[in-house]
Amino acid sequence: MAVGLLLIAGGTAAGVFGSLLGLGGGILIVPLLTLGFGLPLREAVGVSLVSVIATSGASAGVYLERHVANLRLGMTLELFTALGALVGALVAFLIPDRALAALFAGLLVYVAVSMIRSGLRRGAPDEGLAADAPVPEPASDDPPGTLERLSGPGYRVRNLGPAVGGSLFAGVVSALLGVGGGIIKVPVMHLVMGVPLRVATATSNLMIGVTASASAIIYLLRGEIDPLVAGPTVLGVFVGATVGSRSAHRVDVRVLRLLFVVVVLYTAWQMIGRALR
Amino acid sequence: MTDRPEGAARTVVASLELERRVAGVLIGATYLSVALIGFGVVLMIAGGISPLDQALAFDPGRLIADVLAGRPEGVLWLGLVAVIVTPSLRVAASLVGYLAEGERPMVLVSVGILGVIAASVLLAIGLGG
Numbered sequence: 394m395a396v397g398l399l400l401i402a403g404g405t406a407a408g409v410f411g412s413l414l415g416l417g418g419g420i421l422i423v424p425l426l427t428l429g430f431g432l433p434l435r436e437a438v439g440v441s442l443v444s445v446i447a448t449s450g451a452s453a454g455v456y457l458e459r460h461v462a463n464l465r466l467g468m469t470l471e472l473f474t475a476l477g478a479l480v481g482a483l484v485a486f487l488i489p490d491r492a493l494a495a496l497f498a499g500l501l502v503y504v505a506v507s508m509i510r511s512g513l514r515r516g517a518p519d520e521g522l523a524a525d526a527p528v529p530e531p532a533s534d535d536p537p538g539t540l541e542r543l544s545g546p547g548y549r550v551r552n553l554g555p556a557v558g559g560s561l562f563a564g565v566v567s568a569l570l571g572v573g574g575g576i577i578k579v580p581v582m583h584l585v586m587g588v589p590l591r592v593a594t595a596t597s598n599l600m601i602g603v604t605a606s607a608s609a610i611i612y613l614l615r616g617e618i619d620p621l622v623a624g625p626t627v628l629g630v631f632v633g634a635t636v637g638s639r640s641a642h643r644v645d646v647r648v649l650r651l652l653f654v655v656v657v658l659y660t661a662w663q664m665i666g667r668a669l670r
Numbered sequence: 671m672t673d674r675p676e677g678a679a680r681t682v683v684a685s686l687e688l689e690r691r692v693a694g695v696l697i698g699a700t701y702l703s704v705a706l707i708g709f710g711v712v713l714m715i716a717g718g719i720s721p722l723d724q725a726l727a728f729d730p731g732r733l734i735a736d737v738l739a740g741r742p743e744g745v746l747w748l749g750l751v752a753v754i755v756t757p758s759l760r761v762a763a764s765l766v767g768y769l770a771e772g773e774r775p776m777v778l779v780s781v782g783i784l785g786v787i788a789a790s791v792l793l794a795i796g797l798g799g
Contacts, residue, residue, distance in 0.1 A: 627753065
C-alpha cells in the first residue's frame, strides 16, 4: 500500500512540475518509474504514455472550447504523428533497453539546454517573438487551398511538407520515450509553419492524445502496461497537472526552472549510467 | 460550396460549434476515465493490493465480468482503456461533424487517423500482443 501512495505522490510531483514548466509529465515520469521504482524502461514508457493522454485530454478540451487550439491543423498533423508513433512503438520492441536509456538521456540533455537557453532569452531586454506574434511569412510552394483551410484568425500557415516530416519524427520520439513530443511539435508549428506560439502550444497539446494512443495500444496489447503501477501514477499525474496549471501564476518559475535543470541533468547522468551498465 | 459572405459566416459558425462539441466529448471522456482509475485505485488500496503484486493480464473478454465483480484490476483496466480510447472518440466526433459539414478533406484526415489507430491494434495482435 505504501508503494501505491508513493506512486501517487511521485506522479503528483511530476504532474505539478511538468505543468508549471509547460512540459508534459512524460519527461519526468519515465525516470521516476525506472530510477525511483526500478520498473523496466519499456514498462515505464507505456505507463507514461497513458499518463500524458490523460493530462493532455482535459487541457486540450479547454483549449478547443476557447478556440485557441486549431482543430484542422492539429488533426492534419496528428495523422503523421500517429503514423510515426506506430513505427516508434514497433521499433521500441526491437532495440535494447540500454539504447533506449541512452536516447532518453539525450532527450533530457536537450530539454535542459533548451530550458537554460529560453531562461537566458527571457532575461534579455529584447525578447525575440511575443507569444501571440505570427512568424514573418516567406514564400511557400504549398497549394493555397490546403493552407487556407489549415490557417486560423490572424495567421496563415506555410511549409506543410517539412511540418509533415517533423510530425512523423515527433511521433517516433513520443512512442520510443513515452513523452508528448511537444518539444518537437511546438517549434515545428511555430518556426516552420508560422503558427503563433500560443496556438502552436495548444494545438500540440491537442495532438498528444492521438499520438500517444497509437503507441499506447501497442504497449497495452503487448503486456507492457501494469495496471497496478499505471493506475496510481496516472491518477497522481492528472491531479498534479490540474493543481499545477491552477497555481502557475503564484510560483516563481525562475527558481523552478533552475531546480528543474539540475534534476534533469542529474537524471540524464543516471540514465547514461544505466545505458553503460 | 457556399456563397460568400453568408456561406463563409455559416462555415465559421459551424466550425466553432464543432470545436465546442468535440471539446465536450474530450473533457467528459477524460474526467470519466480518470474517475474510473481513481475508483480502481481506492479499491486497490482498500484491498491491500500493492503495485509490486502480480497483476491480472489484460483480457478484454474478462473485463466486464471483473468490473462487475468489483475486482480492482478490472476497474483499473477499464479506466486505462477508456483513457487510451478517448482521443479516438474525439476523432470520431470530429468525423461526424466534418461529414455533416461536407468537408471532404477533413473527413479523409479523420478516417486516416482512425485507420492508423486500427492498424496499431491489428499490428499489436498480429505480433502476438
